Amino acid sequence: MCNPNSPTGRVVSARSLRTLYRQIEQAGLWMVVDEAFIDFCPSHSLMPEIPNARRLLILRSFTKFYGMPGIRLGYLVGSPDTVALVRRLLPPWSVSQFAQEAGVAAVDDVRYRQRSLKFMQQERQRFMTRLRAVHGLRVIPASANFVMVELPSRCVTAGLVSRLARQGILVRDCRTFSGMTQPALRLAIRHPCENNSVVHALKEALREA
Template sequence: MHKSFSHGGRILSLAKQMDVSFESILDFSASINPLGVSPLVKKAVAAAMKLAGHYPEAGSPSLCQALAQYHSIPVETIAVANGSTELIHLIPRLFRRAAGRALIIAPAFSEYTNSLHLAGWEYSYLNLSHTDGFTLNTAALAEELAKGYDICFFCNPGNPTGHLYTPEEIETVYWLSKSSGCFFVLDEAFIDFKEDFSAKALIPASDSGMILRSMTKFFGFPGIRVGYAIASSEVTSRIKRFLPPWNVGVIQQAAAIAALSDLKHCRETIEFVEKERRSLTDAFAKMSGLTVFECSANYLLVRLDNGMTADRLQNELLKELILIRNCSNFEGLDNRFFRVAVKGKAENKKLLQAIAGALKNSSIPFS
């Protein structure tokens, strides 16, 4: 039985439910660039409005070219989509069969499971353990893959764990998948914070895998849906045959191209997030009743060790209009785990004070 497919970032619906303005809610449930969108993106979006009366470029060739230049990879290895989730739901269709079998290395983004469930595929999990920091046991993976799978899903850095796997570890997973006849799907939605760890030079070298990339998190515009795949030209050609011709609109394409051009904003984002993440990690580490996990992206996974549940903590924080991500619906995690985005210093301070207050006021004694 699968867990629910709920997500973070539900601030608009929550504001309506609570009858408050969405601006009044501090949303730590969605891991979005705390610096916001680049100023160049705002200008590009405004300028693109004059194109709203026309169809966008089918297949987003200008954006593909911009991505190829940004990553220094061949343009034919890129396929652009309306967010990486569009690609996730397309993947089972690439195999031209009624059903197949997939392995998900968990904890993981629930849309992998959702896409497989809707497509009628079977799926199993290889759960990584929080007790050893979500390290990957390649021997256990090889043993599991030997049971026979069509697809293997893996995320680097892990979501929601934040664990960063080395290029050598990713290469091992890739070759284990390939040697077992399994198509390897590597989700690099948060790799922008550690771009040197990307497998974009490895995966496109054969037709045995693909990389998923998102422009939601690092570039800070989840409301403007843009994602893309990096794979061999054969694989991207297959992907493009399944995508609608105008799946990415003129405003989306303009925003993405502008974001890629602002390298200064990219550098400032990395520096800002690293500094604030370290500060937030240190503050959590000093709190009694919590365990914080090392992360390489713009969020932190935290475990409650004092008997309080993530449900209860989430509800307590909502009273102060602070929203966190309850991670109990992630396969391999339970109701002790929650995730928070890394935001600015003042916002992070407010979060820490609210969590400290909730823990202090809990009637459950600390362990």
């Protein structure tokens, strides 16, 4: 499971996940949690459970919080015996020396982490507040670095995405996600000026729809 979820940005509390894990463990199954976006809401991570949860695996990524998609760096956390088994299955040189050094430098940069987390928490709330003021949008409460908004049923998502692209605004059409029945967009949280431009563009587009 993905926590926080994509594309909704919603997060499941660590307490709820611990309860779920106990049920999964009793059934003799494994729980794999993709925490690629958890750095934006670290208190919900299951990482503290790893020492006592043999059937729990956690996936982490440097792509989201640290903005390093080009180096393709991530890691898995689990019990020592499980990690040892996975390591034997990896191809040689699965992670370059450059990627390793970049990852270590990113983790060591505590000030960047603190500044980024503070900025995202404040700007996410401000952005969602402004989006809620746009008639026709339903804003899904988010805990990641993006916000999902549901559009009016009459809205043609592809047309709206194209219109925004012509204005230099790239958004994710959520129709490609399994189970999505309502037209929706996933909006990245960026600089306040850019976020304001997104709000204005959506307001104008929906007014004319």
